[in-house]
Amino acid sequence: MAAKNETRADYAHFLPIPTRWMDNDVYGHVNNVQYYSYFDTVVNQWLIEQGLLDYINSTVIGLVIETSCAYFSSLAFPDVVQAGLRVAHLGNSSVRYEVGLFRNDDNTVSAAGHFVHVYVDRASNRPTRVPDAMRAALQTLMLPAHA
Known part of the structure; x- marks a missing residue:
């Protein structure tokens, strides 16, 4: 799990995500549920940009089976969130993404957290091997200190 002293150097890819007025809660900071939206956005944006996710036609899809988030300091509108992404573990049918x-x-x-995708056959909903092209691309997000 990520620590509060992690820096940008601990992540392999970044996506800027503007906060929205509606992201803030009554306490004047981004509500905790939005953080998971940022996690989902950076992972899926990267997969789409790499040509690895066709969410309408893909025969293999990733299902989220585990998530967590640790909060270290507040984000608030109008901040721009810089979402850092890395892969911490690449298994036979699963991937652990970590996001700062x-x-x-x-x-x-x-804030830092993770989620785990298990890749399944869309038709049977049974775990399947991460496709080779996806595996090769995901390996580029693995940093030696975090793999």
Whole structure:
């Protein structure tokens, strides 16, 4: 699990995500449920950009089976979240993505978490091997210190 002293150097890929007015809660910071949306956005945006996710026609799909988030400092509208992404574990049919959320240009993580995808055959809903092209691309997100 990520630690609060992690920096941008601990992540392999970044996606800027603007916060929205509606992301803030009555306490004046981004509500905790939005953090999971940011996690989902950076992972799926990367998969789509790599040509690895066709959410309408893919015969192999990733289902989320586990998530967590640790909060270290607040995000708030109008911050731009810099979502850092890495792969911490690549198994036969599963991938553990770890995401660090950075406030604007901050170098220290504001929140960090993970989620695990299990890849399944869309028709049978049974676990299947991560496709070779996806496996090769996911390996580019693995950092030696975190693999």
